[in-house]
Amino acid sequence: MTKHLISSADLSRDETIAILETAVSMHDLQRREVKKVPTLRGRTVINLFFEDSTRTRSSFEIAGKWMSADTINLSGKGSSTSKGESLRDTARTIDAMSVDALVIRHQASGACHQVAQWVRASVINAGDGMHEHPTQALLDAYTLRTRLGDLDGRHVVLVGDLTHSRVFRSNVITLKTLGARVTVVAPPTLMPSGIGAWSATEGFATGWDLDSVIDGDDPVDAIMMLRVQRERMSGGYFPTAREYTVGYGLTRERLGRLVARNPEVLVMHPGPMNRGLEIAADAADAPQSVVLDQVSAGVAVRMAVLYHLLAGDESARDDAERSVHA
């Protein structure tokens, strides 16, 4: 297993599946009355968050605590200028305390990649700018596999602000790794530059017209709506919220057409949702919605990631398996 988890591309198909299968055990543990296992006793996990986060930070914290790691949350001071302590100094200062893992969320793309070259600890990317969010992609895959089983050949559609989305960048990698067919949909202004060449290399489809994807030849197994920040309007990415919703929102009417094609279709959203903008309340709360399952999977998947990265040697892993299954 890789030492760091910076990009979803760091994980092979076998490694991805191994993490997801471990997450099943962890999820069982989550349903027990006493949730703590000694797997990572004596290990120290630092959650270093330069950017606000509720669900990702709390789920990493709970994951560490249930595995008996000493988990400490630190709020890094966001350095948007070249003033203040450098990222390298911040990272090396914490690393000097002999920590085992640094879980990092940073507003700058590539920050985790850079830190990994400066420290001895394992670095886990909890979201870096517009780049990647690999544990989100894993928990999305976990949620999908729980409902759909094997993802080979399944059709997953991602809709929304692809340009600024790390969830998109990690998901497209993990979904392809697991054999799913992926279509991404956005207005041209919210498509990352160079996506034509990129999608050709990586083998996913792109489109500007959501309805033609919904009504196309290829029924949708899951549709993942990405958050659209309202500030994008002032950036000229699209004219009004109303126009966005008409073009790209998961409205009740669109959900109806999806369900008509495939009653088992899953509705996903990484949160936080802008109800009424990219997703209608009726869709968010529909029986097809697995939004809360995604949140619930977050802890189990992050436990599995910590386990595979930190409980590195075989004997530790055997002990861990025993303690989980005991």
Added chain:
Amino acid sequence: MSRLLVKGARLLGADASDLLVEDGVIRGAGSLGSERADLTIDADGLVALPGLVDLHVHLREPGREDAETIATGSAAAAAGGFTAVFAMANTSPVTDTAESAERVLDLGRACGLTDVVPVGAVTKALEGAELAELGLMARSRARVRVFSDDGHCVHDGRIMRRALEYIRAFDGVISQHSQDPRLADASACCHEGELSGRLGLPGWPGIAEESIVARDVMLARHTGSRVHVAHVTTAGTVEVIRWAKAQGIDVTAEVTPHHLALTTDLLSGYDPVYKVNPPLRPAEDVDALRAALADGTIDAVATDHAPHARHDKEHAFVDAAFGMLGLETALAVVSDLLVRPGLVGWADVARVMSSAPARIGRLQGHGLPLQVGNPANITLIDPDREVTVDATTSRSLSRNNPWHGRTFRGAVVTTLLRGAVTHTTDRELTTLTESEK
């Protein structure tokens, strides 16, 4: 020492000749075997070029003397074969008055390793709103002729127009940092394309440069003034400049060694040493820039030497400072990547790294042919010497060197500024000049 004899140098890479220097001026050329001299430099096998001139450096003094000083920057310049450098105005305080320009000039003279020529700001404090005292800077002892808000684009069309009109009175030139701030804002740091999309880095599209260059050449035509395009990076800009020159518009352009050699894919590891403004471009642009330099569309090579303290480069990529070192490595890059493959000859190097920049900057006493009567500003080059770049041994105070570990063929051996040795790797010469002291 009053008489210096350079023996057997190949002038502009052609025939070997001796050069006799007296009191800083070339007094004899040709076969001067019998001449006596106080100091003789054995230049057998070396190429002699007129001292190199760099239109675009950042020396950081005043304001950021922890990153570079005029003294350390001058030493780096001399080591790179430069006898004159144009020091950009984006210091703290900004070079936007006659007094601040004269101060830079005087600090450079006191150091004496290279002629430091101040560039004046176009607008006060580089804010793009009101003209700086262009005329007073031109009339000062510093004789400022090149004006630039480099680091910022003079994006307001009306300000650019007035500046171009105004500097006609003293034959000035505006060196424009071409970056439409609406198309590429301050966060833009990666060539906009597939890689910026994948890496999630704010894109810096070529059109942000090209649209400003297109406007500026039309303003130059309209005003009859001179515009110089700093650090050209795209094939599209090359097309615009080629068209403008064909129309007879008085436009000149420079390209940096890094944009001639390094490509955008280097950013895939998020290493801030490769963060530079404008950004590294794809190979197609690099090829177009090389061809444009060879055919004269681009007039000059300028380093955009941009030293930064280590901690200013050790931030997340988008937060790290823009810029890379260039003075000590420029000639080696040009030699290895352009001269050796035959894209340009040594006479072309003399043009793009000495005579053209001196002419664009209206700098007297530099960029002149190695002929009797001209100042003895001479750069001696060993075209076959291999040098591996080691960032830790730089004369610069900074270490943001993108060439670290790379080996180039072609090295500056000795630099003469008005007959004085300002740099040499020649051991014998080092011993002689040391004993003089």
